Amino acid sequence: MAFDLTSRLLTTGEDKPTAVVVAVQLPNVTDEELDSSMSELERLAKTMGLDPVGRMTQRRAGLATGVVFGEGKLEELASWTGGTGKLEAYVKPGTKKRDEDDDEDLEDDDREDAGDAAAASDDGAEKPAPRAKVVLVDHDLSPTQQRNLEKITGVVVLDRTSVILEIFHRHAKTREARLQVEIARLKYLSPRLREGGGGGDRVRGGVGAKGAGETTLELDRRRIRDRIAELKQELSQIEGGSKVRRERRSDLPTVALVGYTNAGKSSLMRALTSSEVYIADKLFATLDTTIRRLAPATEPPILITDTVGFIKKLPHDLVASFRSTLDEAGDADLLLHVVDAADPAIADQLAVTRTVLAEIGADAVPTWLVLNKIDCVDEAGRAALTDHYPGALQLSAKDRADVATLREKLIEHFSGALEEAELEVPYSMQKVAHLIHERTTVLSETHEDAGTRFKVRAPGRVIESLRDTLKPTN
Ligand SMILES: Nc1nc2c(ncn2[C@@H]2O[C@H](COP(=O)(O)OP(=O)(O)OP(=O)(O)O)[C@@H](O)[C@H]2O)c(=O)[nH]1
């Protein structure tokens, strides 16, 4: 059982359990994409307190089989973990091989032996292989796949979703965030419960009685459903309160910081508001929404809100659970979409954030793209960014002057009266069309021979800058 095993694993006093990170390279995934996705999973693993010691990948057409990888690869994987590398070995009764229940009680020493045996049977080129106590799979696994891989490797197997859920679980601080994460965790857990396989027993906890004809598993699932309903009830009461609070301040201009995890949203929040919000070089440091006034104070005050970061393949239930927190972004008057400009996967970060924003209905809010951590980008890199993301703000949350400039821009934005204007964008300048959608409220959009004609409403300053961008350069 992923969660039980995870917590057991991490509370045995052993420091930093080792992990091997594995992935299938699907046909539409490039080497770079695979690498960046695996690096990210390694960072997630570290955030969770694991020590990633190796990688294993395989090119395959899909993930559809019950065991994810091919036979040979499974043996390679087992040589990392000390498992048998075979599925059948565990299920054949009476063969003196470990079955599922015995496995739970297996001493580490036994595993050591099994691992050496497996390693010795290899051709011995890159030995000795580091031992891995956990397998992290960079895909979502079905309950069956996860279970099969655990049998094959003899160790805990976690997929991307369970790693993210675990981190959220640890970082959630407020009651609201805790409830949100717990609901997502239970939804993930429910289909993974096994009859008599250990997980069910742990969840049961000796409370209540089975209904007539109800198996233990059914009972456990019912309990989880009931618990989810209870948590949702409690959450909706809290959310009722925050909705009221939101409405009360809705006449004040509000700026929400959104973006990929670790992009520097909280750093920017801290710099803009002179507050002490939590900043850390780990993924998902922030799970709770905080709201502060822009400092030094303005009249009327401008509110800045920090939000939970996004990540690739963010579990859907988690997005759903954090809806109310993310609504904060949808209700804002302006979004600062913060990206780590020094990350080679910047385009991915952008795409992921835009997708989630669209999912939560926040894509209609005017957005400024903020290329943060520009202090880590050299001159040539900056020029390339200017080229790629015209109109984006390049800054460093750690640079006082940069932050002061951003503050001025925000003040100007909210003080400027809104104007209506028409803008013609030639088809060759579609990037500007994108900017228009980000920066203004588009009233109408018509496609003509030479280009697109937009009718927009925005502060005069914004319209002016868009007109500038549209001017032919030579
Ligand atoms: N060099 C440099 N580092 C920065 C900058 N802004 C933030 N950082 C660092 O980046 C890391 C992440 O910063 P946070 O502000 O916690 O990022 P976040 O977007 O709030 O992250 P989550 O809450 O996890 O989503 C920290 O180690 C910061 O010190 C910057 O402009 N330059």
Ligand SMILES: [Mg+2]
């Ligand atoms: Mg943060």
